[in-house]
Amino acid sequence: MTEAFIALGSNLGDARAQVSGAFDALAQLPGTRLLARSHLYLTPPWGMLEQPPFINAAARIDTSLSPHELLDGLLAIERAAGRVRGAERWGPRTLDxxxxxxxxxxxxxxxxxxxxxxxxxxxxxxLPLHDLAPDLQLPGQGTVAGLLAAIDASGCERLP
Structure with a gap:
């Protein structure tokens, strides 16, 4: 088993329910165990600004899947949630x-x-990754805590 971190986001439909359902779907991937979920965050759109705000979160998992098998599993979860890839880059989405x-x-x-x-x-x-692993060292980038300290997160709100 290998530890992995997944970002989750949604801004269409019931975004909170989409993200919650995605946590459950991650736990159902073959050879995968959901270890922890971050808090949910309400965040402004990124890239394409004329769209609703997002609900974002992160998951910490253990998996025996290869990186590409994991990616395939994530894409299948997105499709099951109604995501159609190929639409606008950084545009609105049911699940990312x-x-x-x-x-x-x-x-x-x-x-x-x-x-x-x-x-x-x-x-x-x-922000959600920091909830799970503030000291995580990302090769070539630094620690999650250090990276978070270097950016403006003022437009983001942790949800109850």
Whole structure:
């Protein structure tokens, strides 16, 4: 089993329910165990600004899946939630799941780059990831706590 971190986000329909359901779906992936879930955060849109705010979270899992098998599982969860990929980049979505980091894995190919190359730019990723692993060292980027301290997260709100 290998530890991995997944980002979850939604801003269409019942976003909170979409993210909650995605946590449950992650736990159902073959060879995978959900270890922890972050708090939920209400965050402003990123990239394309003319869209509703997002509900974002992160999950810590143990998995025996390869990085690409894990990605395939995440894409299947997105499809089951009604996500159609190929629409606008950074646009509204029912569900978005991203592999952020897999312990001991450094990878860059057409489908997947690990650790996720834009973690350091995104408060909506760093805040929930910080809930789970503030001292996590992301190769080539630094610790989650250090990265979070270096960005503006003022537009993000932790939800009860």
């Amino acid at each position: 799941l991203d592999v952020l980091h897999i312990d001991g894995v450094s990878l860059a190919d057409e489908q997947l780059t690990l650790p996720h190359p834009r973690i350091r730019e995104r408060a909506f990723v760093l």
